[in-house]
């Protein structure tokens with residue numbers, strides 16, 4: 475579980491040193507990642523681009539929650555999409571569990587997403603009509619998992635629903651769940667693939683203050699329990715107590731990184 479009382483030390487954006495590199499065993503490591511999107515054409519008809527990420531370097535370490543912060547348009551969602559292997563950056567290195575993602579084919583990246591990455595979207599995006607338990611097992615059904623394996627997966631879904639505080643609610647359908655409970659289902663669903671990297675894009679934006687704190691506490695708890703590296707986009711400074719490191723983006727670049735004080739616990743040092 476994250477210790478919100480950890481003393482934090484603000485460190486400037488600087489290249490990785492051998493000391494910090496040795497101290498940070500990163501599940502996700504970005505080095506000088508830049509990303510430009512096509513942005514129409516100029517008056518002469520030449521293609522224009524917009525820079526979303528500008529030489530971003532960061533490490534998300536196991537058992538740590540890293541908050542990704544910054545103003546609207548600063549590049550948070552783009553960075554999360556790069557970490558999710560949904561977008562290949564224009565340049566730079568993206569390593570997940572030591573594998574250079576930018577060298578992989580689309581099929582290999584899709585497999586990596588399935589096997590190593592859990593994604594929690596802003597809105598729960600649950601399928602109406604299905605029970606909470608069924609939401610967690612949809613992918614297994616689509617993949618044709620049957621028999622004993624499906625029973626094991628059902629047991630695991632049950633365990634995860636218990637973990638996220640929904641014991642006994644597995645048979646409830648979406649309309650029978652509150653907003654906070656839906657987000658808990660969403661979190662459990664993201665954990666079904668047993669990821670090493672958990673990504674969340676403003677997971678509390680649709681919730682009130684008290685529910686937001688509960689969801690952040692839960693994300694910190696599952697990060698510790700399942701030894702995940704979690705990266706959470708948030709606008710809410712009140713929620714950073716649940717995180718171990720904070721990376722602030724400005725105009726696509728890292729403007730500051732705050733990490734837990736101890737060398738062994740350091741994360742997101744860039």
Ligand SMILES: Nc1ncnc2c1ncn2[C@@H]1O[C@H](COP(=O)(O)OP(=O)(O)OP(=O)(O)O)[C@@H](O)[C@H]1O
Nearest residue numbers: 511512524525526545546547548549550551552553
């Ligand atoms: N598909 C796209 N095509 C062109 N430009 C884009 C695209 N997606 C994002 N951008 C631009 O890239 C920059 C970074 O956008 P991004 O969505 O990553 O920021 P953000 O910090 O997540 O913003 P917000 O907090 O508003 O969601 C912005 O200038 C945005 O206009």
